[in-house]
Amino acid sequence: MRVLVTGGAGFIGSHVVHAMLAAGHEVMVVDDLSHGRRENLPPGVRLFVTDIRSPELAAVYAEVHPEVVCHHAAQVSVARSVAAPVEDATLNVVGTVNVLDQAVKHAVRKIIYISSAAIYGNPQYQPCDESHPVVPLSPYGLAKRIGEDYVKLFNTLYGLQYTIFRYANVYGPRQDTEGEAGVIALFTRRMLDSKVTIIHGDGRQTRDFVYVGDIAQANVLALSRADGAVINLGTGTAVSINQLWRNLRTLTGYTGQEKHGDERKGDIRDMVFSIQRADELLGWQPSVNLEHGLRQTVAAFTQTA
Template identity: 50%
Template sequence: MMRVLVTGGAGFIGSHVVATLLSSGTAVAVVDNLSTGCRENLPPGVPFYQIDITTPALAEVFHVERPEVVVHLAAQAVAPRSLTDPCFDATVNITGTVNVLECGRKAGVRRVVYASSAAVYGDPAYLPVDENHPIRPLSPYGASKYAAEVYLWTYQRLYGIEGVVLRLANVYGPGQDSAGEGGVVAIFCRRLRRGEPPEIHGDGGQTRDFIYVADVAAAVVASLTRGAGEVLNISTGRATSVHDLCRLLLQAAGKELAPVYKASRPGDIRHSVLSNERAKEALLWAPRYDLPTGLRETYAAFGAPGGG
């Protein structure tokens, strides 16, 4: 049985990854400082360590659990916060990642699957964005996520740790809060549950690539045994406007509420969609959830305890 350590495993994406790993028969342990995660997101019996990835205490977890693979999800994942506190962002995303890699090297970890972000690309020079697109982050968050990728490849070259980088599109799904890159879905769901109209910044024509969290978890599981040395976009490959996202969510909620249009937010990218062809080939993976289905499941979960 493969032993996997998941950092950030009590968070939104992490808890879905842990559940998928457990269902596949993998032995899982979790590290999370619970700054944004929740202990109740994890099933009973999963070894859990409330530890910050930047601290020396992380080494003891590796010594006890002896993981073969690390799924590294723990991060400062809020781009606006990186603008106001870039030092904190770098401490978590760069120094924390180096600590994970160093602990893994000393414990004999074979592979690290790293959750990166579409934010490393910045404003797209062309669409769909593939993995060869120039790296031009618009925030310290995007810069720190890319710096962590570079450290992973350095450890691969120096110490033979297999690396897999997954650059995630806009992830949404049950259990999400409004802070992440797919947070607009959570914000819309919360307002609709309260009977309030959704708020759209700008004209609603801006597009994003929204991928359901279960499809992301499936890609992570595939990365345990495939894709060594690869940088892979995990996305649907389909652009959806915020206006269409709003319309689909209103249908899922069975509500007729006219959206409220507000001023555009400075710095927002107009269009973004990621090519997933390389991931399909390297991981033998493809997204299974279309947007209407994923939004129905997400909205239904927001009516349940702990659903969002």
Template identity: 45%
Template sequence: MNILVTGGAGFIGSQIVDDLLQEGHDVHILDNLSTGHMAYVNPRAVFHHGDLLDSGLAEVFAAARPEVVIHHAAQIDIQTSLANPFLDAKINILGTIALLEQCREHGVRKLIYASSAAVYGTPQYLSVDEAHPVRPLSFYGISKHTPEHYIESFALLSGMDYTILRYANVYGVRQDPKGEGGVVAIFLDKLLEGKQPIIYGDGEQTRDFIYVQDIVRANRAALNKGSRGIYNISCNEQTSVNDLLKEMCSITGSSFNPSYEAARTGDIVHSRLDNRAALNALGWSPMFTLRDGLGATFAYYQTQYD
């Protein structure tokens, strides 16, 4: 089928593109390269350099004629959202509305939307399931949740199908430690350069880490499953930041010697997402353990520093 991937030159999107091409689909990519990289763009895909709010978005849809749109183009950094909420809302909310309008105009069958655990805010209970109250702490959480409502409304008006995937903390190959990278990429960058990793807070805060290839598999499953549903994509496991770094030190042969700094605004203390709904509706469950995922990530980054 014809598939358009927004953010298809980025960390997650580019690996979804690779997988879709491997499965025999025709893939178009829309990316403004603000955080994506041409080096990640599969040459078998058709690349469109542009922005969701560009006047040329309709031309991209006309060229791609997508049956399915997988939407990963976003502003993804919590601290950026707090410093510049207007930019955050412009990209994540208005950009998604512009995309939805084109989906409606061009008769797209289905939209798969990359949402975030940040929509839940401070958990009232663990594991957090999809029925948990939505009370985001950061502007980023708000700007990822708001499009969910627009997607639901557009679907009712146009008949378009959708699946919303709320990701836990994604890590893995191609994540950029120099930009808005997650903690795994940042820690690996420090360890490989022989520098001291920084932990914000006491390091006992926990996260649910999921390897990028499990995210790729969830998007593949959502092509034809999970109709009009919202699903957590996670490992349903808690790992403290201290334990994460200790595991990474073990894999890389480094000593555990972090620098501790004040906790950051907008960060929750504990997180673990219940993934049973995704298992039931998508037939999906994570395949990578944390150690396996970290090992694969380390092997990739090691080649970048050789």
């Protein structure tokens, strides 16, 4: 299958590219390299250095003729969205509409749209399933919700098929310090560099951390499954930020003290996903537990130090 991955040189997108190639698919990438890196891509993968908001995106579609578009390109920082909501909306809403519009104009069969746990806001119950009310607390979460609505509308108006993934907190090798799970990258980098490492708030807030390799496999499965579905991707296990900090301290050999700072605006308090639908519709379950995933992540950061 011919697949175009937007944001494919970035953290999650590049893992998706590797997984799709390993599954035998033909993969091309659109990335403006504002955060992505060429070296994240395997040799021979065609890279179009283009902003998804640009009119130049039409030429990419015309040349590639993708059957499926896997849309990972995004502004991924909650904090950045609070500080610069216009920038967030132009990329995460306007950019997404351009991706969808070009998909319709170039006869793309399906889009895999990447949404986020941030759309739920503070959960009214846990584990949080896909029927949970959507009450985002940040411009980022709101933009992702609007993106979902556009995806569904394009299906209704034009027949563009879709799968929507709501990611929990994705982590792993090649992660940078931005994004919803950037805390793992930030803690790891600073601990390896023996720098002060701050926990925002009391550290009792919980997250559902899912390894990037598992996320990549879900994207491969969605190429031919789960049309018309909205699916949570996580582990179903809640981990506090304090516990995460202590796990990473052990793995990195960090000798600094646990320090706390102010809470961040727009952050949800707690989140753990129900992943039953992913199992039912994709046949997907996470295979990498947190301990193993953190070891892999710390090892990757150590190699790039």
